[in-house]
Structure formats: structure tokens, C-alpha cells
Amino acid sequence: MPHHRAEGPPSAPALLLGPSLGTSTALWDAVAPELAVTHRVVRWDLPGHGGSAADLVGPGVTVGDLAALVLALADSLDIHRFAYAGVSLGGAVGLHLAVHHPERVESLAVICSSAHFGGSAPWEERAARVRREGLAALADSAPSRWFTPGFTVPRLVADHRAADPAAYAACCDALAAFDIRDGLSSITAPTVLLAGREDPATPPAHLREIADTVPGASLTEIPGASHLAPCERPEAVLTALRTHFSGAGAAKRGTAVRRQVLGDAHVDRAQERQNGFTAPFQDFISRYAWGEIWTDDRLSRRERSLITMTALVAQGHYEELAMHVRAARRNGLSAEEIGAALLQTAVYCGVPAANSAFAVAQRVLAEDDAGR
Known part of the structure; x- marks a missing residue:
């Protein structure tokens, strides 16, 4: 089971946060506590990273295998449906879950990630190098790959250096084999894409490709952010995630509960009478009254x-x-x-x-x- 860190009310809607290769749960330090005000936030570590054991995976692991670890973690916490946000490899895990396990993913945010990571050769070469030389050289160059010039997060660089080389290389194998472009059009979860405008690893064009294929998806480019946007521009990422998860997810939950309590006929009449003037109020009612208050299971x-x-x-x-x-x-x-x-x-x-x-x-x- 991957190491995880849980925050927020146990009865709140679940939100799982996935990491980038080489990082740990610390990737979300500037964002997760605020999200935990309204959600049961669960951050998880990749195998061999942070607090997760290295032997959770071996050579040739796939993104699907990593997704299975996440589902096992969710099951162990009695979480059936959840919102999900992930960065880079963590975002790829989210895409896999949304394509192959749509019944589990309520809403999705993919951050500085891709539906494919530039072909297998670069990742196969990186995996071979790490197996041969370890992680020291890659950790030294991490700030230039992760952040804009002059910015760094020493804790994350230290986590990169401390990661298990064999597990890191196995995660490179997963990136080498990953290509989910053919499945994107089947995603039904409300989806938002966040791109670091200065990200050389997964530039905005990679996120735009996803946004153009996933039905109803939206794309936001974050100025002044490179590959680890939640660290470098936490305010922008937090605003986007709050809007998405408290908006789309709560509205969808709220509409379902509203129909169960008030009946389809009443809700249909309310929607038929809705116009540009009343739509914001109807959205507010669905999100707040029905999506947050009436879904709180502390009262029947x-x-x-x-x-x-x-x-x-x-x-x-x-x-x-x-x-x-x-x-x-x-x-x-x-x-x-x-x-x-x-x-x-x-x-x-x-x-x-x-x-x-x-x-x-x-x-x-x-x-x-x-x-x-």
C-alpha cells in the first residue's frame, strides 16, 4: 500500500492528490491544507518515494499498475468515489483511472502532465542511467527541470535525492509505456487541465491536446510556472482546483441529491424556468445547499x-x-x-x-x- 497522508473532515468528499516523479507528498504542502477545509484530502507517495516502500513495484511497471495501488489505498480508506488531482506522472494515473475506472472518479484535474510523454526512448535511457549511476546527478539538475530560474524547493530536491533508484527507474518504465490518447474521448468525469506556461517537460500543447479531446474539459495556463506548478504558483493552482472541485463536483452531487429529495418533476420545472438572470442562483443552490449541506452524512x-x-x-x-x-x-x-x-x-x-x-x-x- 502506498504511504499516504490524510487531512480534512472524514465525512467530507474525498480528494486524492497524486505526485510527480521524484517528489513526495510535500509537493502539495502549499495547497493541500486549504483544500482540506472542504474535502477529505489524501496525498500519496509513489513507490520508493517519500514514505512508500520501494518493493511495491518492479521493472516494467505500468501506469495502470500505479493506478491499481491508488485504488487499493482508496479501498483501504473506505473511499469508493473520489475527486482526483495529479501532477505529471500523478496526472497520468488520474487519466488512467478516469478512462478505465470511471465509476470511481467523480471529477479530475490534470496538472503539468500529458497523455503521452514524448515516446519511450528518453525514459528508457533515463531508467538505464539511474539503474547504473543512481539519482545524484538527476537530483542536482532537478531545479532546472522543475522550476523557473531562481526558484527552488529544497525539501523536494532532497526527496528526489533520497528516492530509491530501482523504484524511480521502474516509474520511468511506466512513463515510457504510457500513451492514453485513444481513450481520452471516453472520459466522463468533469475535467480541468492546468499547464505551466514555462514548463519544458509537459508544455501547454500537451495539456491542450487532452483538453481538445476530453468532452467538456477546460484548460488554464498558469503564468510564471514550470513543471511543479503547485509549488511555484500555489495560489493559482488552489483557485483553479477550488473552483473545479467545489463547483463541478458539488453541482453534480447536488443535482442528484436535489432530484432524490424534491423529485424529478420539481427540478425539471426549476431548470425549465432558468434563464441567464436566475442561473447563478440555481447553480449556488445546487452546489452549496444540495451539494455540500444535504450530502453531509452526519445527519440523516x-x-x-x-x-x-x-x-x-x-x-x-x-x-x-x-x-x-x-x-x-x-x-x-x-x-x-x-x-x-x-x-x-x-x-x-x-x-x-x-x-x-x-x-x-x-x-x-x-x-x-x-x-x-
Whole structure:
């Protein structure tokens, strides 16, 4: 099992972060703590890198093999579906997962990576050199390959130097064999591509090729960033990832939950009435109310229905109450339980408010019974 580091609320949506060749979980130090405010963030190390054992892989390993290690890690943490972001080789792992295991990947961010890494010869040569000479020379040249001139992260250079040569060479084998261009059009996860504008290893054209093929994908170029953009331009990377994962992922989750609770007919009507003026509000509701609050499993949907009805009675929002009485039935509450909740509101919200609420609920329940 790869070494990993977990941060954030255990009940929050899962986000897995994959590393670049030669780095460790420290690659994400400037980004992961902020992402962990809204996600259960899990960073993982490549075999022989950081805290991961070198014998997890051997010569001839493929990106698919590395992806299998990530799935095993997710399974061990009881994570079925997850968002994923990866840099370089870590991004290639994300592409493989999105193509071959679409049921696991909720949304995807590919950073300074590629659908192919320039053919097999350069990586075969690097693997042979590392097996022959070790990593010292490559570690010395890492800053020029990873960062713009004058910038470096000593911790990552030290991690590169400390990596296991045999495992590093095996990861080079994986890059040599990787070419997923034929599978890109099958990716269904919402996808964002981030390119370092000054990246010589995977220049923006490599990310543009992916963006042009993956349905609905978007590409953002980050000025002043080379190959390890999360270190060099963490603010830009964080902004892009927050927007993508809290936007596309939460909106997709929210729409699904909204349909389950309120019913397809209600959501379809809301979408039909949507226009340019109301679209931002509908997106906000899907992302925030339904994608983050109603998906929090610390309360059941029954409990959320009880709380919501009480709040609506207290504020006198009776039109909205009608919708949530229907939702309460869909969430498993009986008419008697709904009546008991409304009776409680008479004590704490006032008799007139409860009187109006009972009238609304009686009408809705009668319509529901007639419909049945």
C-alpha cells in the first residue's frame, strides 16, 4: 500500500492528490491544507518515494499498475468515489483511472502532465542511467527541470535525492509505456487541465491536446510556472482546483441529491424556468445547499427534513414548506411524524405559524394520498 497522508473532515468528499516523479507528498504542502477545509484530502507517495516502500513495484511497471495501488489505498480508506488531482506522472494515473475506472472518479484535474510523454526512448535511457549511476546527478539538475530560474524547493530536491533508484527507474518504465490518447474521448468525469506556461517537460500543447479531446474539459495556463506548478504558483493552482472541485463536483452531487429529495418533476420545472438572470442562483443552490449541506452524512435525510420544516415554519416560508413536506414523505417521514414536528413548532414558533403550517401540510398530504 502506498504511504499516504490524510487531512480534512472524514465525512467530507474525498480528494486524492497524486505526485510527480521524484517528489513526495510535500509537493502539495502549499495547497493541500486549504483544500482540506472542504474535502477529505489524501496525498500519496509513489513507490520508493517519500514514505512508500520501494518493493511495491518492479521493472516494467505500468501506469495502470500505479493506478491499481491508488485504488487499493482508496479501498483501504473506505473511499469508493473520489475527486482526483495529479501532477505529471500523478496526472497520468488520474487519466488512467478516469478512462478505465470511471465509476470511481467523480471529477479530475490534470496538472503539468500529458497523455503521452514524448515516446519511450528518453525514459528508457533515463531508467538505464539511474539503474547504473543512481539519482545524484538527476537530483542536482532537478531545479532546472522543475522550476523557473531562481526558484527552488529544497525539501523536494532532497526527496528526489533520497528516492530509491530501482523504484524511480521502474516509474520511468511506466512513463515510457504510457500513451492514453485513444481513450481520452471516453472520459466522463468533469475535467480541468492546468499547464505551466514555462514548463519544458509537459508544455501547454500537451495539456491542450487532452483538453481538445476530453468532452467538456477546460484548460488554464498558469503564468510564471514550470513543471511543479503547485509549488511555484500555489495560489493559482488552489483557485483553479477550488473552483473545479467545489463547483463541478458539488453541482453534480447536488443535482442528484436535489432530484432524490424534491423529485424529478420539481427540478425539471426549476431548470425549465432558468434563464441567464436566475442561473447563478440555481447553480449556488445546487452546489452549496444540495451539494455540500444535504450530502453531509452526519445527519440523516429524515433529520434534515425535520430541521428544514421547522425553520421554514419559523420564518413563515409556507410555499417552500409545501415543497419540503413532500420531500419529508420522500425521505421516509410518515404523516404522523410530520404532524408531530409541526405540533412542536406551535410551542417554539407560535400557534399562528403552526396553524398556517398545518393547513399547508394537510393540503400537501391530501394531494399526495390522492396521487398515490
